[in-house]
Amino acid sequence: LCDLLSHITDVSCSGPAVTGEFGHVYEQQYAVALFNSVRFEIEGGGAPQSQLLHRKNPLEDRSIFSGGLFQYLEENKRWRNRFVFVADTYNISFYENKMAHERSLRPKGTINCAGYKALTSMEEYLELISTSLPGIKAKVGSGQFVKCATQFPLILWHPYARHHYFCVLTEKEQKKWHAVLQDCVRHSNNGLSEECRVQTPAFTDAMRLHRQAQGHYGTWDMMCGGPPQILANLVMETLHPELRNLIGPRLKGKIQQRQRNWMLISEAVYKQVLSQTQAQYEALVQACEVQTSRLDTVLRTDMDQIITSKEHVSGKIRALVLPRAGQLLRGSVQPFLSSILEALMEPTSRGFSEVRDVFFRELVEVSKNTLNGGGKDKLAEHMEKISMLAFHPVKMQSCYEKVEQLNLEGLQQRFDVSSPSVFIQRAQILMREQMDNAVYTFEHLLHQSLEGKVQGGEDLCKTIHCCQDRVLKKYDYDSSTVRKKFFKEALLQIIIPYMLKQLSPSFHLDLPRFQELIFEDFSQFILVENVFEEVVLQSVTKDIMMAVKDAAVQKKHNLYRDSMILTNSDPNLHLLGENPSVDWATQFRGGNEEPEGALGGGGQSSRRRRQVVSMIQLDEMGPLPYESCLEVPGVDFIPEEGEIEEVEVKAQEPKEQKTPTEPDSPDSWPYCFNTIFLQCMTSA
Template sequence: MGDVISSHLDESRRQYITERTGKLLAEFGKLYEEQYGVALFNSVRYEIEGNGGPQTQLLHRKLPLKDRVIFSGNLFQYLEDTKKWRNRFCLVPHHYGPVLYDNKIAYDRGLQPRAGVNCAGYKVLTSLDQYTEMLNNTSPGVKMKASGSQMKCATEFPVILWHPYCRHYHFCFMTEREQQRWSAVFQDCIRHCNNGIPEDARVESAAFTDSVRLYRQTRDQYGTWDMLCGNQVQVLSNLVMEDLIPDLKNIIGPKLRGKPQERQRTWLLISDTVYRMVHEQARLFYEGLEKKCSERRAQMESQIRTDMDQIIACKEHVSNKIRASVLPKAELCVRNHVQSHIPSILEALMVPTSQGFSEVRELVFTEATEMNKNLVNEGGRDKLGEHMEKISQLAYHPVKMQQCYEKMDHLNLEGLQQRFDVGSPSVFKQRAQILMREQTDNAAFTFEQLIHQELAKSEGTENLCRDIQRILERVLKKYDYDSSTVRKKFFQEALLQIIIPFLLKKLAPTCKSELPRYQELIFEELSRFVLVENIYEEVVLQTVMRDIIQAVKDAATQRKHNLYRDSMVMHNSDPNLHLLGEGPPINWTDDYSNDHAGDRHGRSRQVVSIIQDDEAPEYLESCQEAPANEDIPEEPGSSDVHAIRSMLVKEFNVEVPVTDIADGSSQETPQEEATNVNHSQTEQVKPAEPETEMHVSPHETCEDEVDHSHVEEMPSQDHVQDVQRVEATPEDEQIEEHDNVTDVLGHRGPEDIEEETSDHVDEEQQHQARESSLAAQQLVKLVLERASAEHNETEAEEQAVHGSHEETSSLVTPTEESQAPPPPLLSPDTHTVHTTPDDSGFQSPLSEEEEDAEGYREIPVPAPRKRDEVITQF
């Protein structure tokens, strides 16, 4: 393909492009030098007179974002050279210029990226139909259907970055969710990069934008311009390409050969090559122009300050002359063609804009309220840094802010575009969205400064949530005022951008020809600061400005737009607040959190970081919302309940030998009943894993179950507890113990118990005290006899099973032994066993002092009852 480029862009044609670009840049440079003096005069005059607007209530972040990663993750990229799709790791740094690496490992190792994308001037397309339509509109004489496209998407979820002059970028994603997320991220990058002319450089920015507007007016182009995107060099390149591309299409277009797909591909490569040539030439030119003007700035500024009164008087004199000639014609044009349309234009602008700012307010309220709830549930001050880090970066979260930006998609100027020569509403959409992000960042910054101030006053956390709620209400009140002021200013500027070009174009045939004669009224030494063209536009602006201001005032009285009236102005309502913004930035992660960054990349703190998506393949590393700090652990997913229980309580599946049962009497003893019940329940609860089989007696089975819970050995009392204790999971421990003891001693199911409860309730009350003691003594006697009979046969198994039990018993202190509760053989009341899980998953005994200090729960164990008794379940 390089040979094709060389054949169409040979040396002579490259020379023509260079000369044509130089000529256009020189024309622009002349306008820039003239406008630079006017902009410098206006800046100095503004500084002296101090005619500032209303004071903002929210604080402004001086360092908006630094050492942060906005978004990152894997995607598929289409390579034009090989016509294949390749997996790439994409990273979006704080300057919103996406960077493409071979993979995540290449980024971690610090290798050079494959490519970097400057998103200024691009558009995001999410289907091949849209892409084919854009290609047909820009390619010379080539029309193609989407089905005939040479590029076949790797998946059904593409995202294409389209530019009228530069190369295009094609990406694909595995799921629709990822497509939406990356589309929001790329749109945020485009929005940020399009706003590339710095506002802090007041003189240079004003001179540049005025020069671009006047340059286009010389070519009878008065309307809004969609390609006023990027920094000054990019805008200059777009300005040159706008004039250069039509000629190149006429020269090169007929010479393109091949199929429609090949001709389109060849033209894209030619256009991209020409743009790179123009961009490099424009960069060198603008650097020299800026240097030339900056060298003269000191001398010009000194002259302005010295002759300020003369310059103002000269300008007023010329303005009065032009106003007398132009004002009647301009007012007539406004009455006939503009006044009736101002309310409809304003309504079309206000509805989606107000909805977007309301969505921003709701987002700030929701995030702060959610943080406050989490602080209550997660321990207060220790988690504050983690949540405040997310709040501070809310304005830079593309996915969360997308719900606010989408409100501006409803902006519809379709009926007004042809009348007022509005090329596209995208200019107003992006400006409103940028203002939304600024207000979100101001609100978040003010919120975190007030929180930090409150934390410095008191170290306690008992009133932290109440203070956060109070601060949030304070911030939202300030946001309401600032957002109203910003919106009213935006409406005025948007109306001027729509109406003024229309008026200038209408008045040009009758008024433009009279302007040169007013140049004679300006002194030569003052001609660098007073220009007739600028005075003429100011006069036209004044004719319609009164109607625009009145329309915005009338709209402020309507509650649906949530605008403050001009009479409701807040001056110095919180003077001490602005002192907070002068301090250094707050590092919430390091100062108010236990989590510290340990990544080798200092810039790797992410507003949205990488989390594995369950729906996507493992190698794709889908991007989702995540904490701002990568060191914050992810929340665990839902795990198997049986797996968790097996970690907390070690269970054994014990089989009772058949011979032992056969040798027994025909009537089962209480010990044997307990063994059968425990055996069946263990099989039901036990997770699927290799079983450990032990052939022991029923009595030993009961002892094994006691060993699981680490209940200390006692005389006959322990054997009673062995029969009563049934293995249970920690969460159902009390209920299952109560039910198991009922089943063991009563040998009845739930239905039997319910039937006999009403019949035996009186009998239970009468014989409870008398018969429970006798039943307990008989039960202990049977346990002791069974244990002595089987002791010699199972001595080896007992040593293996009770090894851990003996070690635990040896840890019991004399104090615990002395404080042990009396044997319940003579009392029917319930007693309490203090247990708590230790690190190994077993339970260890604690003294009452330790239990009270540590706050462990008590597990009631019912005392032994008579076999015929019925225990009512609660």
């Protein structure tokens, strides 16, 4: 045991070495990113103006979903009922029961879903487990170490961190929870904030350059979460194989026990690495920010000279690189451009088209109900349901599924694309943003049209249709602009790493001599390696722009041509976006009552949150035990189609075994290793 622990400690020491190397690259890229930010601020940059309004804080005073699940507790190998709450941050918190949540007690645990995958079958899970520890494969039904309490499991899998096991009583619950969990993962994997114009590009460029120095080009699935999480994933990318080779052969016992032990070790090491990267990243950012004021002064004083110096160096590097880059482009990239673009465009365009259809169907339903029910009171009730449409994972699931058909098979190996998931999740996030922009714009246009006017059912429908048509035209334009930008960025993500991988060895020895052409005072803002990548980027940009432009001519993709400019028919529309979101319940129903089933959260016990996704509520069924989703009172915010239906199969209630004392926390190192090695020694 002591020998093995010492080996793990020695291997774990590689973590600070990795983060130290990254820190040096980050400090260099921080100055470059600051230069680019100040230059953009001075020179400005144009982009197509969006036609739709954008909501700054759409989930204010909202929660996503909550309900009861059965959770598997690793420390005592038992299933317990838990009340699960998904806040507007998309973090998943689970409590002892619903009352504990309503009293704002501390949750039993919280899951940040960055880097996770949401699974609904044990077959998928065991396949991923087998790839984590090669040579140890278990079959479903062969006494796996997690035996589900019901036939409807929900599993959150992570390559390094703790796995979480849940299950529910019906297939309907499983589908809804799976959509919610997928949305949590999607949101957490959405990358770093673009509002940080210095820290974000500095971090992403430093991460990319560091991995390229290790020979890793192309997309990376674990570039998700916050900077400390991404850094921990970077360390584990090197550390995990070493641990596996060291510990794998020493694990004893049955297959299931060896898998369990390996997962606990991996989790414990990952937690230690994450705690280190958190502290190291904070120290790194603080050290760079101390220099910001001085660097900013130099930049604003000598900006013209720095730009001139950079252009001079770029010209020299361009003359050296472009002939070889052009040859590579013509022979190995251009023949595949159209096929890559088609693979990206077809499912993405179907997804955006489905967003439009879902939005249209919801508005048609509002018109029908308003016409039948009459009055603004009924309209306000339905508009409350529509307002959070973009953040309703079940309603948006049909849109997301269209993009999940994106397949780069045949191109992944050639261009070193690890998986299409990076592009799928990005497209899904853009779809959600466009849906919310359309809904938000429709709300403001409708509210402006109705303000101070008395209208009956037919007049209301005409007003709704008028606003609907205006918004759909704006959506068509904006979705075209967003998709074309997405296609260009995706093509660059696929092609540029491939070209760098082919070209870098050829110019590796020639590039350092260009650093001598840069004044010493400007050398921290102009790095030859960055200039080389910019030259490679420029060499392929024209071909990518032309490929996307040609694709816009094809009607099947519903793209606007670049020459077509939509005139702004609502010159004062963007002024409406400065107004707060419309509170339909207060203004048109005159009520301040809390919606049924609203849940408190985040310590705001006096201000209750409205929930985006409704609970499941079935007819002819009494309350089920263990606080399953089925027994929680329904929330009528956006009920799904077919929400009320009969259940033919009654689920079995899992037996709960009580223990006289609570075990040690499974998050602690002593608990993990004591449990693992005592079991290993006993088996031996």
